[in-house]
Structures are given as C-alpha cells and as structure tokens.
Amino acid sequence: xxxxxxxxxxxxxxxxxxxxxxxxxxxxxxxxxxxxxxxxxxxxxxxxxxxxxxxxxxxxxxxxxxxxxxxxxxxxxxxxxxxxxxxxxxxxxxxxxxxxxxxxxxxxxxxxxxxxxxxxxxxxxxxxxxxxxxxxxxxxxxxxxxxxxxxxxxxxxxxxxxxxxxxxxxxxxxxxxxxxxxxxxxxxxxxxxxxxxxxxxxxxxxxxxxxxxxxxxxxxxxxxxx
Numbered sequence: 676x677x678x679x680x681x682x683x684x685x686x687x688x689x690x691x692x693x694x695x696x697x698x699x700x701x702x703x704x705x706x707x708x709x710x711x712x713x714x715x716x717x718x719x720x721x722x723x724x725x726x727x728x729x730x731x732x733x734x735x736x737x738x739x740x741x742x743x744x745x746x747x748x749x750x751x752x753x754x755x756x757x758x759x760x761x762x763x764x765x766x767x768x769x770x771x772x773x774x775x776x777x778x779x780x781x782x783x784x785x786x787x788x789x790x791x792x793x794x795x796x797x798x799x800x801x802x803x804x805x806x807x808x809x810x811x812x813x814x815x816x817x818x819x820x821x822x823x824x825x826x827x828x829x830x831x832x833x834x835x836x837x838x839x840x841x842x843x844x845x846x847x848x849x850x851x852x853x854x855x856x857x858x859x860x861x862x863x864x865x866x867x868x869x870x871x872x873x874x875x876x877x878x879x880x881x882x883x884x885x886x887x888x889x890x891x892x893x894x895x896x897x898x899x900x901x
Contacts, residue, residue: 678841679713679751682706682873691873693896694740695882700789702740709744711814716748716805718812721819723803724765724781728753728822731763731830733779735770738858738865740881741785741805746866750840753822758831758863771802831863845870852877852899859884 682691687707694702704712720726732749734756736742745767749756757763764780771784776799783803784794793807824838835844848854848871856868856879869879880896882888893900 679710679747682709682747690878692740692743692869692878693880694789695880695886695892696739696789697883697885702789704740712744713747713751714814714816715809715812716744717751717816719805719809720748720752720754722812723808724783726752726754726765728820729755729826730765731755731757732765732767733757733760733763734862735766735768736785736862737769737787738856738860738862738881739787741787742862743866743869743881745785750828750837751816752818753820753826753837755827756829758829761830767805771799776802841870841874845874848872848875848877849899850875850877853897854879855888855893855898856881857884857888858882
C-alpha cells in the first residue's frame with residue numbers, strides 16, 4: 676500500500692490533518708480532501724511543470740498544511756524533497772519576490788492564507804501562482820512514470836530513500852494517535868512527526884507558533900495526551 680492510499684483508507688471523511696493558523700484560521704482536511712489536494716498538486720507538477728521521478732524540489736516554506744500537501748505530492752511523483760537550501764530543479768516558496776530564484780527550471784509561489792484564491796499582488800515574470808492554478812487540475816493522479824523506490828525522497832539533516840520514508844524518516848508514534856505538532860519545530864521535523872502519525876493510522880493537529888495551545892484546543896481536537 677502506497678503512502679497516499681494509506682492516508683485516505685479508513686479516514687475518507689474523518690480528519691487526517693487539522694491546521695490552526697494566525698488570524699483564527701482553522702482548516703480541517705479529511706483523508707479524501709487531503710488526497711484531492713495532493714492529487715491536484717501532483718497533476719500540476721507533472722502536467723504543468725514537467726516534473727518527473729528523481730527530480731529535486733526545494734520547499735522554501737514554513738511548516739504549514741500547504742507545505743505538507745506539497746511534500747506528499749512530490750513524494751507521490753517519486754521526487755526528492757529538499758529542505759536544506761541546497762540545489763534543486765524546482766522551487767516552491769512563499770517569498771517569490773526575494774532574490775535567489777535564479778537557477779531553477781520553475782518557481783511556484785504559494786500564498787499561505789487559508790482562503791487565498793490567487794497570489795495577493797503582482798508576481799515576478801514566469802512565477803507560477805499555485806492558488807490560481809491548482810484548482811483546475813484533476814482530483815485523481817495517474818503517474819506517467821513509475822517512481823524509483825531506491826531514489827532519495829528527502830534531503831535535509833539526512834537523506835532517506837522512498838523505500839524507507841515511513842521506516843526511517845517518520846518519527847515513531849502510538850497507533851491511532853491524534854498528534855499535536857507545533858510549527859516552531861520546523862518543516863522537516865513536523866513532516867517527520869506527521870508521517871509517523873499517519874503511518875499508525877493517526878491524524879495530526881498542526882498549530883502555528885503564534886497560536887496558544889490551550890486546554891480548550893487540546894480537548895476540542897481530542898489531542899492524545901502522554
């Protein structure tokens with residue numbers, strides 16, 4: 676069973692990923708909705724950006740539910756997700772106006788506001804507006820090429836192949852956990868924790884570092900306690 680099949684099985688209508696962001700944002704993605712977002716993003720990568728297995732994609736994004744979608748989409752294609760600032764063919768960023776866009780085959784701008792339908796303001800020439808483009812892509816993903824299980828899936832503090840993504844990169848969690856993950860830990864650590872929860876048929880509550888983790892939040896979300 677592949678990663679996305681495991682994520683949507685048994686949780687098609689129940690939460691797999693819940694996001695608490697600034698400005699009172701709360702976004703809840705069931706297994707089916709998460710899979711749809713990942714499929715649309717995978718199709719955008721494959722059909723619009725010519726992404727292929729083995730290509731490297733740098734996620735210049737904070738820990739966020741959209742960052743999780745991008746990582747899952749890239750892994751579904753068999754791509755290498757780069758989180759240490761080193762070279763890659765594609766760049767996904769929430770700061771497209773910054774210097775450092777040179778040297779990439781394509782650059783994608785991701786607005787982080789929950790309800791953003793397009794990038795707020797003008798984008799540099801050639802930069803793809805994720806929010807404006809992603810919804811036009813299909814809800815089902817069919818890979819053009821079979822991913823190589825032995826190729827790298829993660830480039831960060833360590834490298835992990837696709838075949839060992841859930842065994843080596845994922846952090847061990849309890850079965851069925853409802854896991855609290857704080858964005859202040861960084862994208863790589865947050866993804867590792869989330870994969871560990873999903874591997875054990877659990878779910879994730881991802882909380883922005885500006886949001887207070889209150890007893891009400893923990894009780895309302897049924898977060899697992901030690």
